[in-house]
Amino acid sequence: MGFKKFSLMIALRTVVVMLTLILLTFLITTPGYHAATILTSLFLIVQCIMVFRFITKTNAELARFLDAARYADYSQRFEMKNLGAGFGELGNAFTDILKRFQAVRTNQEEELRHLKAMVEHVPVPLMSVHSDGVITLWNNSARRLFGSNHVTKLDDLSQFGEEFANLIKTLQPGERRLVTFEVDDMEQQLTILSTQIIIAGKQEKLMSMQNIQSELDVVQLQAWQDLVRVLTHEIMNSITPVASLSKTAVDLLDDAKSKITDHPDLAESLEDVSDAVHTVARRSDGLTKFVGSYRRLTRLPPPKKKMVKLNDIFSQVTLLGTQQWLDKGISFSSNIQPAELDVNVDKDMIEQLLINLLQNAEQALSHVANPAVTMSAYLNKRGHAVIDIADNGDGVPEEIAKKIFVPFFTTKKEGSGVGLALTRQVMVAHGGNVKLEQSAMGGALFRLTF
Template sequence: MRLAARVLLLLVALSVASLLAAYHRAPTAMLLAIGLALVVTIGLWRLISESNAELTRFVAALDRADLSQSFTLSGRGAGFDRLGAAYERALARLREERTRGAVAATFASALADGAPTPLLVLGPGDALTLANKAARRQFGRNSPTVVAALDQYGEAFVDLLRSATPGPSRLGQIVVDGLSQRVVTDTTLIELDGDARRIVAVKIIQAELDSAELAAQIDLVRVLTHEIMNSLTPVTSLAATAKQLLDALDATDHQAIGDAQLAVGALARRAGELERFVETYKGFSEAPILRREPIDIADWLTRTAAIHAATPNITMPITLDIMPALPRLNGDVALLTQVLLNLLKNASEATAATQTPTIALTAELKPHDRIRIAVTDNGPGIPPHLSREVFLPFFTTKPRGSGIGLSFARQIVLLHGGQIEAGNGLPSRIEMVLPTIIE
């Protein structure tokens, strides 16, 4: 209405001025009409400028992403009211979309940051970003920013990351706390700012593999011992009965009777030995219940070394190298002591034939609040191809070994949430890594 009134008034003023000028009459009135036309033109210009100013302010707010502006233009005509209302609706919609986007981004960020699997962002080039808390806990000790900085986790792991491509999960090796472990990676390819980036999920699955393998071994031993005992029990009983019957006869009456007595006696003894052997493995097939308690590592290792030194026929000293101020272990001290005594016994037997036998027991704190305990000796060592087989049930390299000591040790360490590994080459070394109590 304001615009229409001004346009109409301008037309009237111009028309009057034109008529008066055409007939050369009333010059004063003509000047007044021209003046009125100028005033109306200035009013029109101001009206259009106001509208342009509001439009400019709206576009500037969008350009700066400033959604806090207000465009309530009441009192200046219906056109300005509608214009302001349209601007307000547009900004309200943008505010709502921004809020939804911020909530979605916050949720996605929290979801990724709280994921238990480490996420690495690779690219552009060799650049590396630790994308969540799990990645920073696992790889953030030296704040690596390039893939090459992860060489402490093994060359095989670095090569696995560099060759990561979208597709099926890939299995590889990673060195953590000095122990080689199996790792699986999954890769997603994204494009950001025109550069390709790879999001690699890294999951160390050694604990799951060890648990599954141990469960399979226990099931196998349980089945074997059950079946062997079912077959061996009647053999033992019949052998004992046959021996009693033959012992009641006079061996001097016939030479064959004496030979039979010797054979049946040997059979009865061997059946008894097999029965005791199977009974031993029955204990392995039943996982012990842990009675956890805080363990002072220095005191525990010192006492265990003293117990080993007091064992008959043990003469070689043990060198203790224990890092000071270690946190306490959370474990079953009786079972862990038995594990350590088995390892020290094996080391003593391995070095018995050496001229100057040496055994070292070391303990040190590793990253992620884990304790590394190692038994090292100068014996012949474990061949590299047997470094994993020595922990299997029934497997032994000793002429009279039962093949249960290291199997038992591995079972106890895994139950504590740790790992155990035999070192390759010389000096001979078996080390275990156990979680501590976070203090």
């Protein structure tokens, strides 16, 4: 309606100008109308000026409206009632359109903030690799994954391991891979899924990276427990009657030997049989105890966690685990930084675990000159409590290092292969992990991260 009135106003003003121009032409061509000619000329000039101002003012308001829409300046208001009939409605229309633009823009911004908040709180790290090699970390999980390390381009990924960097560079859209990721002295297993997206004509790879280290540890330990449970059950079912019968046979042979005194040849034969049966009985008993030790792997109770100061744990462990070290010439030192550091653990489990590790260190130093062991605790860069036990022994060969936490595996003649497997199980039950590294002293370093 406003635009129709605007057209009508333009037409009327144009008609008035044309009529005035015709009148002026008549007056000029007719002698004796000098005063009327002058007045008509002035009236025509005024009419032209009014038409020009009318059109110019409208164009200015329209340009202001378009600039406000272009630059999202929704504070503009259009009061055009003073321009004449119909322009009030046109101004109201401009103002209403800007208000609608503002409402749409506000809704879009709210949706964008909502989506950003959702992405920020997604527990899976999200990262984009652009075609020019630039990396964008989309959420808090991704930033926590890389910690304080600077990550803005592909070349920055080499600090987390060559395997990880190469996988990110070569992973194709739609592929899912498992890779080892090392950051802040912590090793994690990541499953990475790559997806290709195109935004504004530009391609990028969106990657989701999920840490499944704890899940792998739990599943692996559960598999070992199931295996050990089956093996121990079958072995015990087989060895129990053998042990029982061998002990019965020993008793019968001992009774028979006491009754045969006048047949030396028979007595000697019974002696040989008795020695053989005794051997079977001893081995059966030893195997029964050996299998019984593995049952601990399947009967570990859930840890009863509570906040405990590491200084109390270290004091108890030092008292119980290093009693004879001074006599054996083994140097021992411990350190906790900060001194008031505490952890949420089952105190009894962790104390026994540390004592076992100290005993392993003692055995590894049996032939080393100037043996030394250190036990230290600190917070790593990610705020996790860490306990290190290190020695200056020969260390663990690389080909063996990956097997030492596997049940049944041992390099000791009298070993059962339970100790370190149980250590790993205890750490997994606490939500942590245990790792073997080379110590600064040249020997082995067992790192417990909680």
